[in-house]
Amino acid sequence: MSDPTAITLPFATCDVFTEVAFGGNPLAIVEGADALSVAQMQTIAREFNLSETIFVQSPDDPAHTAKVRIFFPTAEIPFAGHPTIGCAIHLALKDAPDGDFDTQVTLEEQAGLVPVKVWRTEGRAMAEFRAPVIPHAVEGVTTPGTDLLAGALGITPETIGFGRHRPAVWQGGPRFLYIPVRTLDTLAQARPQEPRWSEVMEMAGVDSAYLYTPGDACDLRARMFSPTAGIPEDPATGSASAILAAQLMASGALTGTNQFTLHQGVEMGRPSEITLTVLSEGDRIETVLVRGSAVPISQGRIRIP
Template identity: 45%
Template sequence: MPRRYAVLDVFTDTPLAGNPLAVVFDAEGLDGSAMQAIARETNLSETVFVLPPRDARHRARLRIFTPGRELPFAGHPTVGTAIALALEDGDGGADARAFGLEEEVGIVPCVVEVTGAGRGRARFRLPKLPLSVGERDPDEAACAMALGLEPDEIGFARHRPSRHSAGVPFDLVPVRSRAALDRARASEHFDAVFGGGDHPAVYLYTAETEDPRASFQTRMLSRLLGAGVLEDPATGSAAAAFAGALMQFEPMGEGVHDVLIEQGFAMGRPSRIALQLQIEAGALVGAEIGGEAVVIARGELYA
């Protein structure tokens, strides 16, 4: 039977920017192998399959696939699918709508506002707060070698390489400047340094930004994105893990902190991710990821 789908650009309000996402609405009857084959066919960084929720109190159950594997959680699929579902429900006006999405990592609470025809903004609360992972943090000299940079270009202020996960693990590598961020690449040593673990992915960041309102500009490099694809234009799960690095290296006080993150600029796909941290008694007690999305295509899938 035909299955309805939509393609959205996520973490942007501009078509053909941000991070593309395919959402298959009528996914009942598809097993994991079929979903993986469809994700290879779309060849986007992620494809989401919408299923009836296990608990009727929630809006939907999601399965998220890259062209090569299933993910327990991802940020831009959560934001984009939440907006796509609100548009499917016919919500309009300024009223925000709240619902839960069931993902493999757990229940993800979302708040969505439809802002116009085929567009909206959403935010979600992290189902898991970031934790430091691995026996030790990455070595600075090894990071530089793997990224084609000089050792003194790794790190700035208090920031040093670290590993954190909020459901999906990332190597988080601070670089000294925007020039170093733009110049970074996967050298022949990339896999040897970052290829270990179940999710070899590197999130580079610098405090030099394009927009003065932004706090950091970032890039995400991974071998898991699909054939011939190394870089992702907007990575919400990496921004979630990055909250752990901020807690480790930034002198953040009590209360709510809003952090605007730029990504995708080096790819010509500018994206903006809103990260919010809530700190109490010196500990991170809650975090949210937010952003906008716009529908750029709709159709039917015959598979």
């Protein structure tokens, strides 16, 4: 039975990095969250139990659209891509419920200020953000060898790496272990295997691994595993896609302005599409842009813990 005295907040859910409902990566957006404590936000994120929940607060600078806090089911994180895309589209659609538009949403995230271009054309809503941190190497960590990585994923050592692509750890707010594999069959076969998975995560100083390989009908197809963060597998990971720019630079795959179509979530039955644009000069990354769509799914009110 509902409690008429309970205080509630509005929420919405959407599927991000897809134009098809019930594809891509689900996101919960909780508005009016200024008075929530970290513990309350964590409790709500655990209740939704999605890979991420984003909480919308009043901005510190009134020139910006909103301040946001992003949570895994288990912890707060400084930046994430699919909450940024989904929340920006959600806020823009509230201001422009009908017709085509082209606008700018500016989100204050813990990793920094994130400008997001949002537009709708013929009913198709899209957003593109500029990564708040240029991805870079992580000091003081050791990239596990291929034998250990293979054991942690249930694949064979010779299937790891292709061309100049080799495993490495990169950071850009969050950090990820990047593991290139040779074929789509290997990508489909991979699964975290204990106890070696935990050994790999501890050695690399991460809780997430991003696997990728050349794809069909896309440049790269990927999977992202993060079971220790409460995410057995993520259907679409915008932050990992942004930080992938550093992995591509180290692999010799960047020259000037580059655009990549990334597919993720296929093996989960939640296919997603992410567009990654990297502007580079020489061996230096100048700008990283991540683009995708979102589809509204539900809305309602949630009790405050």
